[in-house]
Amino acid sequence: MNDKRRAALRVLERIEQAGYEAYLVGGCVRDLLLDLEPKDYDICTNALPEEIQQIFERTLPTGIKHGTVTVFEQKIPFEVTTFREEAEYTDYRRPTSVTFVSQLETDLSRRDFTMNAMAQDRFGTIVDPFGGRKDIQDRRIRCVGDPRQRFSEDALRMVRAARFVAQFGFALDERVSEAMHSLKDRVQHLAIERIVAEVEKIWGSRTPARGLKVLWEHDLWAHLPVFKDGFWKRVSDQWIEAFDWVRDRIVSWSYLLYLGHIAEQEVRSVCRKLTLSKVDTSNIWNCYRLGLNWHGSINEKPLKLYLLQYGFQTTYRAYQLMELIHLRKPYSSMEQVMREVWESMPARSIAELSLDGKDLLQYTNRKAGPWMRETFNHLLVRVALGEIPNQKEILLEEGSQFAAKHSNTVDSTID
Ligand code: ATP
Numbered sequence: 520m521n522d523k524r525r526a527a528l529r530v531l532e533r534i535e536q537a538g539y540e541a542y543l544v545g546g547c548v549r550d551l552l553l554d555l556e557p558k559d560y561d562i563c564t565n566a567l568p569e570e571i572q573q574i575f576e577r578t579l580p581t582g583i584k585h586g587t588v589t590v591f592e593q594k595i596p597f598e599v600t601t602f603r604e605e606a607e608y609t610d611y612r613r614p615t616s617v618t619f620v621s622q623l624e625t626d627l628s629r630r631d632f633t634m635n636a637m638a639q640d641r642f643g644t645i646v647d648p649f650g651g652r653k654d655i656q657d658r659r660i661r662c663v664g665d666p667r668q669r670f671s672e673d674a675l676r677m678v679r680a681a682r683f684v685a686q687f688g689f690a691l692d693e694r695v696s697e698a699m700h701s702l703k704d705r706v707q708h709l710a711i712e713r714i715v716a717e718v719e720k721i722w723g724s725r726t727p728a729r730g731l732k733v734l735w736e737h738d739l740w741a742h743l744p745v746f747k748d749g750f751w752k753r754v755s756d757q758w759i760e761a762f763d764w765v766r767d768r769i770v771s772w773s774y775l776l777y778l779g780h781i782a783e784q785e786v787r788s789v790c791r792k793l794t795l796s797k798v799d800t801s802n803i804w805n806c807y808r809l810g811l812n813w814h815g816s817i818n819e820k821p822l823k824l825y826l827l828q829y830g831f832q833t834t835y836r837a838y839q840l841m842e843l844i845h846l847r848k849p850y851s852s853m854e855q856v857m858r859e860v861w862e863s864m865p866a867r868s869i870a871e872l873s874l875d876g877k878d879l880l881q882y883t884n885r886k887a888g889p890w891m892r893e894t895f896n897h898l899l900v901r902v903a904l905g906e907i908p909n910q911k912e913i914l915l916e917e918g919s920q921f922a923a924k925h926s927n928t929v930d931s932t933i934d
């Protein structure tokens with residue numbers, strides 16, 4: 520047993536010692552049954568948040584309105600949530616109110632799928648009122664209660680179903696699938712952040728393609744906010760299966776936008792609407808435009824120019840995207856090959872050239888101006904491609920010749 524699990528059981532014990540009930544609940548119980556290492560251990564209890572705050576020295580009121588307090592045990596944080604019931608889903612987003620209840624089963628009954636609606640006490644006894652264990656054995660995703668009602672309450676559950684298919688390779692129960700078909704348009708009201716969080720979990724799953732297939736088969740893309748602005752027609756399975764060849768979320772996002780027919784000039788605004796970070800947006804945009812415009816074979820001059828312009832990481836990502844677009848599995852050895860090409864280049868940036876601006880100005884007897892950047896770029900390309908050595912005298916000579924030849928264009932902007 521690892522430290523985190525031991526600490527979680529200690530949290531249960533401390534709550535019990537104070538006279539309340541406490542259980543591990545939800546995803547962690549499911550993961551333990553699947554022999555997977557839970558990422559985090561959620562805890563539920565009949566103690567009220569104020570009572571939990573009194574039991575532990577250090578707490579954070581993470582989601583106190585919804586009954587969640589973060590407690591620390593051996594410096595590890597755990598979310599402890601009071602048994603609750605959710606009432607009135609008015610906008611398909613979040614429950615409008617929660618009511619604390621005293622029964623564990625009531626709390627379990629609000630949960631989405633049977634495999635997520637189990638609890639486990641500190642001695643390992645599992646509370647499983649909806650047959651979650653059997654469904655895990657049968658590798659089946661089944662709702663707690665009537666799927667139509669559960670998806671009407673919170674449409675995100677349809678996206679979560681797809682995510683769990685991707686993670687565990689389970690099949691959707693027929694009633695779940697039927698309910699998804701008939702209620703697909705409900706997802707249009709969902710907050711985009713919640714959807715993106717599930718899609719990110721699909722990228723990190725074992726078989727993203729399976730989960731994505733569920734979204735396509737049930738025509739959810741065409742109804743999901745932001746995505747529905749693209750052109751999400753049904754794509755054939757082989758295009759979807761290619762997602763399983765990717766292990767980089769930036770490439771997965773880029774390929775997804777490609778299949779959604781997002782125009783190159785729209786990519787950045789779509790990423791922003793998806794609430795992706797600035798860094799992600801810029802990485803996806805670079806991967807997309809290089810991947811879609813990739814010309815030339817690998818291991819030759821164009822590759823070196825791409826590496827110079829975009830750097831190793833973006834170039835490798837764009838290479839993968841280019842292969843996916845041609846329905847080819849990217850070579851896994853290509854990462855190493857590209858890295859070696861990149862590292863063997865005699866210079867990778869202007870800063871690495873054995874020449875500085877002052878020397879060039881003196882040698883050419885010119886005024887500083889935009890011509891310098893162009894000249895340095897020219898020198899960088901020649902050195903990087905191995906066409907001239909990275910030696911000061913040679914760079915001065917080559918640089919002054921270049922500047923003289925291009926004086927019409929490069930000098931015209933001076934003064
Ligand atoms: P992961 O291992 O990826 O965290 P998880 O099942 O723990 O998966 P969370 O989003 O962390 O997923 O949710 C924790 C638990 O809360 C779930 O196992 C489930 O019992 C319940 N839950 C989460 N989202 C919903 C929802 N939209 N509707 C009903 N129950 C939900």
Ligand code: MG
Nearest residue numbers: 546547559561
């Ligand atoms: Mg979780």
